[in-house]
Amino acid sequence: MKMKKILMIISVGSLSLYSCTDFLTEENPNTITDQAFWKTENDFTKGLMATYNTLESSYVLGGSGSTAGHASDDITIPSPWNSDNIQLSDYTVTTVNSFVVNEWQQLYTGIFRANQVLEKIANADLSESFKTEIEAETRFLRGLYYFWLASNYNNGEVIIHTSVPKTMEEYYKSISSRKEVYTLIFDDLEFAQANLPKTWSDDNLGRATWGAATAIKGQVYLYEKMYAEAKLEFKKIIDSKLYRLTPDISWNFDLEHEYNSESIFEVNFSDAVKPGESSNNATTRAVACAPQEAGGNRAIEPAYNFIQLCKSDPIDPANPINAGQQYSQRALATICFKGDGQVFYKRPTEAFPFIVNQEGHIKKFQNWKWPAEPNTSRSGINERVVRLADVFLMYAETILKTSGEVSEAIEYVNMVRERSGVLKLNIADYDADALMTHLMRIERPLELAYEGHMIRWQDIKRWGIVTELLQELSQINYRLLPNELREATAADLLDPLAVIRKQFVEAFENYNPADDDFFPIPNQEIITNAGIFGK
């Protein structure tokens, strides 16, 4: 009896002495903490790869980012059922438009990842050469992400984070001036340019190189209208002899010829390393643009004027590349259209029911040589961010803007044209202005349509020709015929049975450069960021 009593008391007493701290300390068994990471070279490489991973994000250069963004330009129309893309096209974007919301959010996620690497590597006990290498790649990416943010949002006045937020105040940073933003971009790209390797081994292809940093830096200068500086950078690329045009332009949009001689920077996608529909290392771009009959969503389509432009790209009959062809190689690599006589997803183009007043489909970055896009909706085709042809045309532009030497500029334009079997420009026909107009209206859209970080939209807004283009386009009546698209004649307009359509009417009415050249800051940023407009 007494024994029992004592036992009871001991058991209760001993429990209360049990170490509370041990019992109450639970380590997260799912992953490690921030403190335990960032030690080895391997850790930093992983941190860097996570920073690269942002490139694949859906609204950066994944499926939505690489398609919907083009809806703002003058050669693209959105599908009639995607209301967010219609807003981009009609210049009625709101602060809650999914593109506006997500591109912002995803680019800043990339910047956050970059800042983690940069902050932790500063004090890491690792070799200096390794640290510099990692830092160069990371800063390239951070600079690129800021460049894309600044070129799309709020006149380039965006929020700058160069470190990982630690206190409440650091979450709530205010917007910086455009100048500060571009200073940061140039700093990052400068460092990257100085420290990145010229090439990577085959198994590391996809990582940033000197060429990528140089070309992007040139592009930033160009967009900032610093033509002399831009020209210098493009010249470095050309002089480096690291790159040359591919014999076939379509190599730049397919799976077979990734990292070809023309490629300067690509976003690497793969549907093989993580197969299946959940893979976040593959892109949905192909399926987004494919017609429904090939398993796609046709989120964007070529505008009528662009189809006409493609048809009118003059081919050089003497060039064997054009044997038996009516249309230029680059036109056929870019889109398909009624009457092009081509095969698209293993069927004659005509076999596709062109509905909703459609006249064509986009071919770039699609698996159109297959019977259909894979039903996983995933594709492994890399996004080519910068390629040599683009650099040639940008270089030509900088020449025209600086020395104005038409002969040199036209040489680069002709290199691009010749590769696709297009008739070369005759120097006699062009002065600097005419050539610039040609670049703006014909050469760059034909060569670079639907590529990069919405190249065409960035081009027409930096040139300030959006209003002029939209005004022209909104006037044109097109007649839609069963096997042909054409500008409506006076007789067509009187024909009661004719299907006559215009495009860009709403867009022209709404467009106002001050409001529409840049996206607004997303609503969520405004409402969650107490310090965004200063305190």
Added chain:
Amino acid sequence: MKKNKPFGELFIRSLKKTLLTMRIAFILMILGILQARANDAYSQKTMLSLNFSETPLVKVLDKIEDESEFFFLYNEKLLDTERKVSIEAKDQLISVILDKLFTGTDVQYTIIDRKIILAPEYLTEVSQPQQKQIAGTVTDKNGPIPGANVVVTGTTVGVITDVNGKYSINITQEAKSLTFSFIGMQSQEISIGILTQINVTMAESAIGLDEVVVIGYGTQKVRELTGAVSQVKVETLEKIGSSSFTQALQGQIAGINVMASSGAPGSTANIQVRGIGSFSEGAINPLYVVDGIPADGTPNFSSNEIESVEVLKDAASASIYGTRASNGVILVTTKRGKSGEMKVGFDSYYGITKILRNMPLINNTVDWLYVNRVRYLAVKDYNGWTALVDNPRGLHNNTNWQDLFQVDNAPIQNYSLRLSGGSKDLTYSLVTSYFLQDGLWINSAYSRLSTRANTHFARGKFSSNVNLALIYDTRKNNNSSLPAAAIRLRPFKAPLNYLDYRIPAPGSNAAAIQSIASALKEINEDRGNDASISMDLNYELFKGFTLRANMGGSVNNNYNKVFQPSFELYDEYTGAPTSSSFPIARLNTGQDLNQHWISEFMGTYERSFGDHKITAFAAVSMEQSTRESFDSGKRNFLSNDIQVLSGGAEDPTASGTKYVSSLMGSIGRLQYNFADRYMLSASVRRDGSSKFGEKYRFGVFPSVSLGWNIDEESFFKNSGISSILTNAKIRASYGTSGNQFISDYLYAALVTSGRDYVLGKSDQSLALGVTQTSFSNANIKWETSVSKNIGLDLRFFKGKLTFTGDAYITNKSDMLFPVLIPPSAGTGSSGTVIMNVGDMINKGYELSSTYRNSGSDFNFSLTAIFMKNVNEVTKTNLASSTIWGGSGGTDPMTVIKEGFPVGSFFLIPTDGLITTIEELAEYKLMVKNANLGDLKYVDVDGNGLINDNDRVYMGSGSPKWEASLTFNPNYKKFDFLVQFNGTYGNKIYNAIKSTAYAHKRHQDVLNCWSPANPTATVPAPVGSLSHDNIRSRSDYFLEDGSYMRVRNVQLGYNLSEKLMNKLSISKCRVYVSIENVLTFTHYTGNDPEIGNDGLMNKGIDSGNIPVTSQYRLGLQLEF
């Protein structure tokens, strides 16, 4: 040859197959039970005829066993079975025969049902009793009481009075006294002595005063209570037909708000005790404690298993549960057995759920075309194309998708069997229930088979309770996109037969058909196993001092399977498969395994010295919860009948997580009672939790409460008032409690893998990427709640009229909240960091009053409850003065903001529509894309811009007050119940209506503004959710959510005693019940009880539930 199906599934199928089968099963079940009970009285009814002379005893016994169902138990060594006996009996009772057989021997017989035990007299403790009969009448002031219990005190021997209140009972010499009892009357114990006639006049008991309520770690008499504790008994809960007892609490307790969490079958209700208790979603539910074991989350079991539910409302009562008590504590006590004869109860009901009203949609293709035409005319280069162009048969269709996706008259049924009884030392209760409900959306259903066995042992100073509960439930979930799809899908689309694996796809709609077909064909099932066991051991060390160990654990296992079968969509005309077919089936399976254990050691010392009574209590408690889960998937199956992972060919995926949290507490409490006049209770709990960083791990939660029974004072007794006001008590309390309902490990930042990149050209490789994806806060600490309560309990006319009122103020500080951080910080659009963001106050009062009128034929009770709570955020520590929230639209709708209730609506006011060109020109200066017929937003701050600065406070989802009324009259054998409840002053954002507007499907849109309809108030149709006409930042879709509802009407009939006696049934009640009979509201959405989780979404109607009524027919039996 069909494969064998598990029993449970077969059972479900057979029940569902036809109503007939069910009825037969039902009747057989009842008959079986009747049979069993009837035989209890076997020995009293069976007549035997025997004729033997000088025959060995054993042969006589054998003969009796042959002739009857009796069987004998004896030890051959102790019973002379060869003894020659003679007997002649004709139609005699067994007892008479046995008397004859054993008169003059030392053999003693005992009849237990059909068993007859024969043993020498010296082995039986009690000598053969001499029978004595006592008779009499039981009356009260109104006359005889039929059905009163007359029991030999301390035994289970007893009878029930007849219709005239008369009884007669056979007693042994051992019997010292009789106990008379009847519901609502004071029990009386009368010494027998030499009496043979005992007439008793019963007095009404002072209802409730001596009742005991469960409080944290103990029980207390109502009279001694000092805190705000409310009790609901099983009888009340059982009247509501729902899968979970939580829903049955609605309208029963002052100070708690009960709302269904969703319309899905088998879902539990969300309960809020005294207003919103926290800022965090998911942290506003009270703590549930089932038989002393704190539960993880809201327990899901049936009312049939419950004896009583107590709600600890004030912090002083709740703070004994320290860290988890700040939202109140709900104590659930499951059924216990009582010593005595075995009791058998059977409860069942069958009902249907009828859909009364749905969102009115345009289900007519011509109407739909009209709305689109209006839109087409208003927009310049809208290309006029609709999927109808490509769908030539579309004009013939007028498909009502909502009807196709919903199930009207979905059945609900419940069967529950209960056995209880026991001896003095051992009592038991066993409840087995089977509940089945079909959902309102197709492919949804819930079934649950549960068993709870509670036993109590006592021996000397030692006693123990062992409780065991097993639940097996299955849940079929409809694809969550169905409610929205019903709104999105257009009426010109042909209805589809989703059972086929080849589905015709009209025109170019194949992709749209694919998503519907795949949502409809999806198989999504949960199967759960829940086992919990708890045990306490009590030992009285010395008089008044009891030691107790309380141990319990539960394992909850849930298996989920989602299978998306493959199917083919073929072209309506050519028959060729389209590219939108779904050729590859997918399977995902996963499992959650939750384990929880608790171990507590405590001591209680209870002692009275004269008028002083002291109870001291101390305890230590340790708890741990582990939650593990995994998920796996594969694609491409040989056939749609193969639904196991091994049958899949491609793309295996796997993932899994584990979370562990621990809690440790030490508790002390002292209760003091002076002459039942002055009561004091003080407690303190110190808790440590693994959810917080080392610095802020521990919290201390003290409380004190006082009570004063004024009626014990002589001045009160002497004053005339005591003849009217029988009892009066004042209570006051002060207490603190905490809240730790946050996720685990939040105090440390983590890195996440899987953010990989691809490198290389042809043989690409995955370069692993790891990065920090969220922010942490090492400084998070307890949310604390300090609550003051003052209460008044009054009883008039000896309890005929009772009144309880409580007023309270609860100050909550350091509220934990996952603050949305700016996307620019880099953690995405939903990145949050948990912070102690501010303070909040809840103040209010709650009143409840009951009037009971008893008469012999007619009696009734009427209970009224009223509660009011005012919530205000008093401080926010954030740089941003506004925390935004609220999902279901394009923009946030609700805020946490200083000076306003939590989850307040802040919206931009609108001022009708833009109807003239002049108005439009003026408005375009602010909103350049505006059109005629658009909503006109008010520029509140007058800065010429419409933005979030123009938002103003527009009420919140929390009602200003709530009330309920229950009227329960009984007339003779009939009982009736009608229950009303209602809320006033809450606002609802009708988000689902805005979706229906955006898809141009709401009936209202037919009457939209157009140049031809210039006086319309419905804005012009638009095609996008983010258009100002739809965007969730205006007040256009905000409505008054007040309602009054006839919640439940029930009519019951009790079988007459005569018939019951014949059938040996002690209770037989049949009833019909209708829930949600009538609702009065201005709300234009479906149901004003929108049933949402979380405080920021409390007033946002995401619209999954149509308005329904439930009709039930039930039967309650007791033997």
